[in-house]
Amino acid sequence: MEMTCTQATAKLCELLDGTLDDFEHALVQTHIASCENCATLLDEIKRGHQAFSEDLPALAASISPPPFLALKIKHKLTHSSGRWWQGQVRSRVWAAAACAVILLAASIIFDSLQKDRNRPAGSPATAAGNSIDTNQRPIFYVILPDDSGLMAAPVRELPRRTQTEMTAADGDDQEPQIQRRTPQIQSPVLVRPVGFKQDM
């Protein structure tokens, strides 16, 4: 069994390291003995190997660290670790502040939505103190989403009296009770009275 040049040259470094087993060692040596090119290449590599093996440790030994290098490094580490902790604390404080702001905004929005929902139908959404005159009929508008193309569209006029029982109070002849119920408006978004119309 013989080695090719490619196989032999791939093993040259290991040959110089002495890490080849006996069989491979013998094969490479046999090939080199019979191949002038590979023998020349082995010489070149051997020169480089020997130079690095002998002179590189000497070069490394001749390089001495600058004075106080260890102290400089330690000083830098101490400063850096302090800054690192400060950075950690600062970022956590900012995160907590951001969370607080978000929670506050969410609670305000939720609260206003709840107020809108709990308001009885027909009651005004204006500021406190506004009262409904029973002679006035609220005109309701439904506010649609922007993409509907309609910013506001009238829905219907509610009856003058809502969810009340009307009875004839005068006279002995009592009329049967008439129950008038407010039709339930299924509003897609929000129903809000925006004004009142006088009865004709």
Add this chain to the structure above:
Amino acid sequence: MEATTLPGSDFDWIVDAYHEKIYRAASMLLMNRHEAEDLTQDVFLAAMKSYSRFRGDSSLYTWLYKIMLNLFRKRRAKRKLLQWSFAPGGEKENFEVLFSNDGPGPEEPLEDAERERRIARVLNDLSPKHREVVLLRFYDGKSYREIADITGVSEGTVKSRLHHALKQTGGRLQDLRPERSKKMES
């Protein structure tokens, strides 16, 4: 050892134990003492910040060496852009800086100093990839497998790079070291 992020003062023993070795490796990798000092400081800084990720699979020195190689590669990539635009080939004489601080000491024979200068010149002629492999093999005495692990390439690539580096060096040294070559041939 429990793997945690160490505050600066607790990291001192690692600095004491490894700063010289890392500095020497950085000097030969960069071929520049001043930059090696910066790189050494950066290595320990990065090591302290990422100490929690050290699993103890390798030795502490190997881990530090990996950090150094990563930082070295980043630094080289940055500098490559600058050098290409301002001074192509500017790295060629960097090895002179390696010896800029001190010449041969009074007790050091002139021949030894000359040999060191010669090997530094040869090392400087190698590409950074080949230099990495050569240093790990001949300065740190790592095996091919360890070199492959540290440099992040296959074992075959390590052998190929080493082969190329030794061949290039052998050819270069033929003129520089005639006596030794003759001795070796005989």
